[in-house]
Amino acid sequence: MIRVNENYSKIKPTYLxxxxxxxxxxxxxxxxxxxxxxxxxxDVTEPLAPSVVEAMHRAVDDEGGRENFHGYGPEQGYAFxxxxxxxxxxxxxxxxxxxxxxxxSDGAKCDCGNIQELFAADTKIAVGDPVYPxxxxxxxxxxxxxxxxxxxxxxxxxxxxxEGCRADVVYLCYPNNPTGAVATKAQLxxxxxxxxxxxxxxIFDAAYEAFIRTPGIPHSIYECEGARTCAIEMRSYSKTAGxxxxxxxxxxxxxxxxxxxxxxxxxxxxxxxxxxxxxxxNGASYITQRGAEAVYSERGIAETRATIDFYLxxxxxxxxxxxxxxxxxxxxxxxxxxxxxxxxxxxAFFDRMLVEANVVTTPGAGFxxxxxxxxxxxxxxxxxxxxxxxxRFGKVL
Amino acid sequence: MIRVNENYSKIKPTYLxxxxxxxxxxxxxxxxxxxxxxxxxxDVTEPLAPSVVEAMHRAVDDEGGRENFHGYGPEQGYAFxxxxxxxxxxxxxxxxxxxxxxxxSDGAKCDCGNIQELFAADTKIAVGDPVYPxxxxxxxxxxxxxxxxxxxxxxxxxxxxxEGCRADVVYLCYPNNPTGAVATKAQLxxxxxxxxxxxxxxIFDAAYEAFIRTPGIPHSIYECEGARTCAIEMRSYSKTAGxxxxxxxxxxxxxxxxxxxxxxxxxxxxxxxxxxxxxxxNGASYITQRGAEAVYSERGIAETRATIDFYLxxxxxxxxxxxxxxxxxxxxxxxxxxxxxxxxxxxAFFDRMLVEANVVTTPGAGFxxxxxxxxxxxxxxxxxxxxxxxxRFGKVL
Numbered sequence: 062m063i064r065v066n067e068n069y070s071k072i073k074p075t076y077l078x079x080x081x082x083x084x085x086x087x088x089x090x091x092x093x094x095x096x097x098x099x100x101x102x103x104d105v106t107e108p109l110a111p112s113v114v115e116a117m118h119r120a121v122d123d124e125g126g127r128e129n130f131h132g133y134g135p136e137q138g139y140a141f142x143x144x145x146x147x148x149x150x151x152x153x154x155x156x157x158x159x160x161x162x163x164x165x166s167d168g169a170k171c172d173c174g175n176i177q178e179l180f181a182a183d184t185k186i187a188v189g190d191p192v193y194p195x196x197x198x199x200x201x202x203x204x205x206x207x208x209x210x211x212x213x214x215x216x217x218x219x220x221x222x223x224e225g226c227r228a229d230v231v232y233l234c235y236p237n238n239p240t241g242a243v244a245t246k247a248q249l250x251x252x253x254x255x256x257x258x259x260x261x262x263x264i265f266d267a268a269y270e271a272f273i274r275t276p277g278i279p280h281s282i283y284e285c286e287g288a289r290t291c292a293i294e295m296r297s298y299s300k301t302a303g304x305x306x307x308x309x310x311x312x313x314x315x316x317x318x319x320x321x322x323x324x325x326x327x328x329x330x331x332x333x334x335x336x337x338x339x340x341x342x343n344g345a346s347y348i349t350q351r352g353a354e355a356v357y358s359e360r361g362i363a364e365t366r367a368t369i370d371f372y373l374x375x376x377x378x379x380x381x382x383x384x385x386x387x388x389x390x391x392x393x394x395x396x397x398x399x400x401x402x403x404x405x406x407x408x409a410f411f412d413r414m415l416v417e418a419n420v421v422t423t424p425g426a427g428f429x430x431x432x433x434x435x436x437x438x439x440x441x442x443x444x445x446x447x448x449x450x451x452x453r454f455g456k457v458l
Numbered sequence: 459m460i461r462v463n464e465n466y467s468k469i470k471p472t473y474l475x476x477x478x479x480x481x482x483x484x485x486x487x488x489x490x491x492x493x494x495x496x497x498x499x500x501d502v503t504e505p506l507a508p509s510v511v512e513a514m515h516r517a518v519d520d521e522g523g524r525e526n527f528h529g530y531g532p533e534q535g536y537a538f539x540x541x542x543x544x545x546x547x548x549x550x551x552x553x554x555x556x557x558x559x560x561x562x563s564d565g566a567k568c569d570c571g572n573i574q575e576l577f578a579a580d581t582k583i584a585v586g587d588p589v590y591p592x593x594x595x596x597x598x599x600x601x602x603x604x605x606x607x608x609x610x611x612x613x614x615x616x617x618x619x620x621e622g623c624r625a626d627v628v629y630l631c632y633p634n635n636p637t638g639a640v641a642t643k644a645q646l647x648x649x650x651x652x653x654x655x656x657x658x659x660x661i662f663d664a665a666y667e668a669f670i671r672t673p674g675i676p677h678s679i680y681e682c683e684g685a686r687t688c689a690i691e692m693r694s695y696s697k698t699a700g701x702x703x704x705x706x707x708x709x710x711x712x713x714x715x716x717x718x719x720x721x722x723x724x725x726x727x728x729x730x731x732x733x734x735x736x737x738x739x740n741g742a743s744y745i746t747q748r749g750a751e752a753v754y755s756e757r758g759i760a761e762t763r764a765t766i767d768f769y770l771x772x773x774x775x776x777x778x779x780x781x782x783x784x785x786x787x788x789x790x791x792x793x794x795x796x797x798x799x800x801x802x803x804x805x806a807f808f809d810r811m812l813v814e815a816n817v818v819t820t821p822g823a824g825f826x827x828x829x830x831x832x833x834x835x836x837x838x839x840x841x842x843x844x845x846x847x848x849x850r851f852g853k854v855l
Contacts (some may be wrong), residue, residue, distance in 0.1 A: 062624040063658040063717040064578035065725045069733060078737060104529040114522035117745070120514060124703060125511035127840075131700040132501040167564050167705070167740075174738035178599065181461035192787040198737045202575065229460040260459040303465070305529040306521060306744040308564070328462045335468060339476075340595045341571035343564075346743050392775040443524075 068204045068371065077194060077427035081411075085347040086174035088415050089392060098450045100379075100439045101240065101421035103397065105303040107371065109352070110364035113302060115226055120348040131347040136339040138165025138311065144348045145357040146311060150296070156283045162315050162331065164338055165353075167345045168295035169310035173232075174199040175341075176264060176293065176312070180320070186229030189213045189221060189353050191239050191425055191432030193266070194234040196304040199391040212431045213406045215402070219391055223255035230254070233282075234266035236273060238427045239437040241376075241392015249285050255292035260321065263292040267289045268310075271301040271369050293330070297350050302356045302365045309345050309353045372397050374436045375447045376440035382451040383438070385458045397440040400425070407433050418453035465601045470486040474591060474824035475499050478808075479730045485812050495847045497776075497836045500635065502700040504768065506749070507761035510699060513752035517745040528744040530731035532735040533809060534564025535708065539747045542754040547693070553680045559712050559728065561735055562750075562851045564742045566665050566694035566707035568707050570629075572738075573661060573690065573709070575718070576730045577627060584625030585611045586618060588636050588822060588829030590663070593629040609828045611639055612799070616788055617641045628653070630679075633670060636825045636834040637797040638773075638789015653688035658709035659719065660689040665707075668698040668766050670792040677703035686712040688772065692729070697794065699753045699762045705743050712834040752803050769794050772844045773837035780835075783855045794837040797822070815850035 081101055089097060109115075123129035138141070143160040166172050173195050177186075182204055188196045189421040190210035197208055211221035218233070219242035234251060237455035256263050265282035271445040273280055282292045282429045300305035316336045317329035320419050345353075353448040380393035383401050391398035403410040413418050414436075426437030440447070478498055480688050486494060503776035508547075520526035525744040532542070549557040563569050570592050574583075578600055585593045587607035594605055606625050608618035616639035617632070630649060632641040653660050662679035670677055679689045691710040695701035711731045716724035742750075752758045790796035800807040804823035811817050811833075822832030837844070 062660040062722070063579060065717045065719055065727075065730065066479065066576055066578055069730050070719075070725075072733070072737075102530070106527070106529070109521045110526050111522065114518055117518045117521075121511055121514045121745075124514075125508065126505050127503075128507050130703075132503070132700075132705060133499070139663075167467070167743075168739045171738060179463055179466070181463055184461060195737060202734070254564075262460040281590055282688045298616050303529075305740075306527075306531060308740060314760055319600065319655060322462055322464055325459075328467075330462075332687045333462065333466050334756060336469070336597070340592060341471075343567045343702075343714075346564075346705045346746055348518075348745060383513060391846045411756070 063164045066202070068202050069204070071206060072198045072201045077423070080427070081421065081423065084412070084415060085421055095419045097324045097419045097421060097444045097458065098442065099421040100447070103300070103439050103441060104305050105441050106443060107303055107368045109303050109307070110356070110368065112358055112360040112364055113352045113355045113446070114406055117348050117352040120351035124347065134344040134347055134350070136342055136344045137335060137347065138163070139350050142354045145354055147182070149357045151181055151283070154280060157289070158283055158313055158315065163311050164334060165309065165311045165345055165350065166338070166342065167308040167310070167349070169266065169295045169298060170195055172310060173296050173336065174311045174331070176204070176205055176334070177230055178337055184230055185209065185228045186230045187226050189234065190233070190430055191428030193234060193238050195427070201204070210429065210431070213237070213242070213392070214431055215389070218242060219400070220248050223352040225254050228261070230262045230264060231396060232264045234264065235270070236396040237268040237392070238269065238426065238457060239398055239423065239432065241396035241398035242400070243273065243275070244397045246277065246279045246284060248329065249279055251283060253282070253285040253288045253291055257287050261291065262320065265292050265294045267294055269300055269396055270296065271365070272373060272397055273297055273433055274373065275395050278395055284314070289317045291318070293318065298353050298356060300351070301369070304353070305366065307349050307352060311351045315412070342452060372440045375444060378447055378451060379438050379440060382454065386455065393440070399438045400439070401436045401438060403434060403436050405434065407435060410436050413456070414454070417457045420453055461473045463599070466602070468603055469595045469598045474534055474820070478818065478820065481774045481809070481812060482818055492816045494816045494818060495814070495839065495843045496818040497839060497844070497847055498820045500697070500836050500838060501702050502825045503840060504699060504700055504765045506700050506704070507753070507758055508764065509755055509757040509761055510524070510749045510752045513714065514745050514749045519749035521744065531741040531744055531747070533739055533741045534732060535560070535742065536747050539751045542751055545756045546759070548678070548680070548801065551677060553678055554686070555680055555710055555712065560708050560710055561731060562706065562742055563709045563735070563739065564707070564746070565696065566663065566692045567592055569692050570663060570708060572734065573731070574600055576727060576736055578612070578614070580665040582606065582625045584623050584628045586629070586631065586634070587827055588825030590635050591825070592633060605854055607826065610634070610639070611715070611754055611828055613629065615639060616797070617645050620649050620793050622842065623652070625658070627659045627661060629661045629663065633793040634789070635665040636795055636820065637820065638793035638795035639797070640670065640672070643674065643676045643681060645741070646676055646679060649849060650679070650685045650688055652683040654684050659717065662689050662691045664691055664800045665694040666793055667693065669760070669770060669794055671770065672792050675792055686714045688715070690715065693751050695753060698766070701750070701766065704746050704749060706742045706746045719782070737826050772839065773842060774846055775848060776835050778836060778849050779851065783852065790837070795837045798833045800831060800833050802831065805834060811851070811854070815847070817850055
């Protein structure tokens with residue numbers, strides 16, 4: 062008799078964004094003429110950079126001819142892309158990461174979800190609270206039910222400290238989803254030192270690093286001394302270059318990084334992750350990788366930066382509007398997310414904004430217990446829609 | 459202390475195609491002028507169909523503008539593609555599979571590798587021998603070390619029978635990789651009846667179904683009565699439409715399909731697979747899915763069929779040549795692979811053909827113990843290269 066992995070029944074049955082979609086559909090049905098503005102799910106709205114579009118057209122033509130046809134590529138990603146990443150994202154920032162420590166994938170969500178396969182079943186996991194649900198759900202699916210929650214609250218500036226943390230593996234995400242908070246170098250260094258001291262591992266999700274504008278805020282965990290021996294970093298083109306529909310990201314696993322077998326012997330993690338990817342993944346689309354390569358061209362850098370500046374302009378408007386309305390806000394400076402203390406129940410605020418303002422937000426409680434009382438407002442929309450939404454908020458609040 | 463999943467150390471350290479690549483590189487280095495022809499790895503060589511190229515150009519333009527921009531899509535795949543699949547691949551063949559039983563992915567390798575996550579850790583697995591290594595390795599990585607091997611040998615026409623099989627889950631692949639053999643409807647029906655009788659599950663890999671030309675050979679496991687309650691089917695555009703570099707496939711999980719919890723209660727598998735995909739995957743690229751959609755247009759069907767006919771022409775030449783050389787061959791009729799009994803050691807034949815003929819084959823032993831004594835010769839190459847390779851084989855053999 063075929064038996065199921067019963068851990069699947071231990072995750073919450075409704076995924077946050079599915080519940081939101083359900084309520085939004087109900088609202089639209091009840092009020093068919095309402096022009097609903099979505100500042101909820103963190104999906105980009107601006108088109109791809111022209112340099113990326115041109116590169117992908119060329120790649121499509123490559124695939125349509127015999128001369129430059131590309132079939133199976135290396136599961137780790139093409140060297141043309143990995144070398145650009147190593148140069149622009151790391152070497153030019155003074156960070157020591159080599160091209161062959163970078164594995165390209167079809168997105169950071171997959172990598173964040175799959176990385177836990179490398180760890181022993183009884184590995185103790187810690188995550189921030191509130192948190193991007195993928196870190197938690199993928200560990201629960203693997204039977205790791207007892208996940209330590211590190212409160213990210215106004216009192217600690219939404220950055221937890223390692224003191225007292227009992228986990229072997231800690232997921233950190235800065236700039237943070239959902240709070241929009243950033244971590245200083247000193248704060249990250251404290252985590253790195255703690256991890257190295259106890260042979261622990263950090264999984265650093267830097268999906269939003271391109272939104273950092275404040276000097277001194279680290280873009281990479283590897284800006285901290287010693288991170289090469291205790292940290293994996295994940296990045297994504299989804300928000301950096303509007304690739305949410307194109308699907309590309311990458312994971313950095315330094316050569317120096319090891320975990321341990323049952324006898325306490327070190328086992329290098331890069332070969333393990335490589336084995337995982339070569340066995341269960343067949344590389345990101347060639348067209349996608351050519352598009353990602355173009356993000357690193359001079360034009361690509363300028364164009365994608367301009368788009369992020371545009372979103373940051375939206376975030377500033379949202380932040381300032383809610384401050385004017387008399388709310389405490391976090392995030393929205395080096396992040397597309399503004400985290401608003403709604404002075405009450407998260408879902409009640411969500412429902413009220415949906416019905417009275419026809420604006421979709423994301424209830425903070427959907428990201429964890431410590432998110433109760435907050436709303437995440439996303440800057441991913443047109444300027445016109447953001448201004449209209451803020452105007453409607455102003456009338457309601 | 460962070461501990462590793464020690465099951466990773468229990469898989470064979472060298473992946474078959476990596477070893478082949480290593481030996482080919484050594485040969486090329488030793489003999490820099492040799493024009494090596496690759497009939498080894500099963501990668502396509504013909505360009506994409508013009509209708510697919512046009513559709514992907516349109517999709518790239520969609521992503522470059524605000525009006526038709528697509529960000530995150532449904533993790534299960536766009537309805538525009540799922541509905542085409544349900545119509546062309548199933549309804550028109552008289553098979554009852556609905557669009558919402560189809561989940562689109564970035565390739566069958568991922569789906570084949572990930573599907574085992576749904577099953578209890580102690581699930582008993584059976585695979586053919588020889589076999590596509592992904593079925594085995596992904597189960598070993600999950601701790602299922604004791605995998606039952608079902609010999610696929612000349613004596614049973616390379617199709618095992620269920621009698622005596624002790625597994626809960628059986629992976630079947632027809633047309634088969636690596637043997638090129640096909641299964642008759644009666645043979646598959648026997649497996650379906652066996653699975654239903656014992657509450658067992660079949661995972662049917664139909665990646666090569668588009669190569670079937672012999673009337674009566676089933677293209678889908680769902681042509682068998684009762685398969686909706688015992689089988690998952692996987693398909694791929696890699697070989698069907700030359701998508702090895704584009705990355706798209708799909709998995710069918712019928713609504714009626716259930717496994718069981720520890721108390722023996724049925725648990726539907728479609729919601730579990732949906733949960734797996736929505737949690738750990740973010741959908742295939744929009745551009746890729748538009749390309750796959752075009753495969754189902756009238757032109758797309760004709761163009762992709764012509765390309766497969768071309769590869770089948772190569773297969774026929776390979777098959778006939780080896781018969782002429784006095785070898786027993788299987789496959790190569792409804793499959794791009796010809797399975798040659800090399801009358802001796804697999805790797806010795808591989809090395810001899812590499813050195814004496816400068817042709818890369820795949821040693822049957824790389825696919826499992828029962829593949830020893832065989833070579834897999836792939837029809838994926840230009841006509842010119844195939845003819846040249848056969849000419850060189852003729853001089854050596």
